Amino acid sequence: MRADRLVSLVLLLRQRGRLTADTLARELEVSPRTVLRDIEALSAAGVPVHSERGRHGGFALLPGFRTELTGMNHDEALALLAAGPGRGEQAFGLGSALASAIRKVVDALPESHRATAGDAAQRLLVDPETDLLARRAAVEEVDGATMIAVRRAVLAGRRLRIRYAAADRAPQWRTVDPIGLVTVRERGYLLATRSGEDRTYRLSRVRAAEELPEAAQRPDRVDLDRIWRERSARFLSGGDHLSVRVRVHPGRREELLGTVLAVRAEAPDADGWSRLEVTFQDARHAEWALWHLGPDAEALSPPSLRRALHDRAAGIAARYADSA
Known part of the structure; x- marks a missing residue:
């Protein structure tokens, strides 16, 4: 670990020039005291690091300390x-x-x-934290130590013991055979089997993890993309998911797609809107998502969803009727 940190320290000085101990500490995620010890170690090893005092002081490398990789365009x-x-x-x-x-x-x-x-x-930005409406993406946090244990078990091919908190349930320990890791829309998932049955675990719900010494029961080669598609199809076809036909204004289409589980069909409407068949988690999820789109979306089916949205709108209208 220290060897990697020393290399990173040298590269930071090569690429950015003079840097303070505090700046190096933030970049390397260590304390300033650790940075000073690393600087001493580099100097002792012959790396030309020198310090400059004063308001604009810091640490820097003498020119010419670098290698080149010429095979990359x-x-x-x-x-x-x-x-x-x-x-x-x-x-x-x-x-x-x-x-x-x-x-x-x-x-x-x-x-x-x-x-x-x-x-x-500097002129290219990939997947920023907020969209044009200043809405922040929902990023699920995973404990660092837990993630390391899960990742090691997956890559080493060993069984994994996890303390998992399923929705609306107390956390429980379970032993699984890990297959791979998948990340979708800032959510991470562990694909595994348990007693031979396929299981998919959301990483943010794994409260603790232990890599076990015995080998995982899994094939030597794996096609994660195919497995993910198969499990997604099974997930959408089961349970109490709600299929909804909806019309949406083109300016709000992406917002709608950001709330659905899946899009099953889409076609343009005569007035420039889009007609879609989408899947929501349940009726409550569908009502919430379409209500936030206001008059820019219309639920066409099922009738129960249309009634729910009508009743909600009528209640709001009645509440504010005296201020017309």
Whole structure:
């Protein structure tokens, strides 16, 4: 761990020039005292780090301390720089590792690629935290130690013991055979089997995890994309999910799609609106989502949903009738 941190420290100084101990500590997620010890270790190993005192002081490297990677072209470097810093870097607890990898790649680029790709990447933003209406994306938090244990078991092919809190239930311990990890719309999932039966666990509901010594019962090769599609289809076809036919204004279409579980069909309407067949979690979910779209959406079926929306609108109208 310290060796990786020392490399990251050198790369930070190479790419950004003079940096203070406090800045390095924030980047490396350690204390300033640890940074000072690392600086001493680098100097003792012959790395040309020098300190500068004063208001604009800090630590810096002497020029020329670098290597080059000539096999990467400009667009390849740009793809890494643009995709790396997005919120997806936190998937599966690998955010710090990704940031360190990006620093190493950037430092190894030829000088011409490094300058132009870095400038271009500043003009590309992938998946920001808020949309144009200033709505923040809902990001589910997963405990770091728990995520590490889950990830290690998945990659090592070992059984996993998790303390899982299913919806509206107290957390319980269960032993599973992990297959893989999937992230969708900022939500992470563990695909596994339990006693031979397929199971899908939301990572934010895993309260604790322990990697077990015995090998997981699973195939050597896996197609996660196919497994995810199959489990999604089973999920949507079972339970009490509600299928709804709806008309929506084109300006609110994306907002609607952000609330549904699935889109089964879509076609343009004569007035420029869209007609869709979508799936909601249940009637309450559907009523909530369509109510927030106001007059820019119309539920066509089922009739019970139309009645529910009508009754809610009538109640609101009656409440404010005296202020017309």
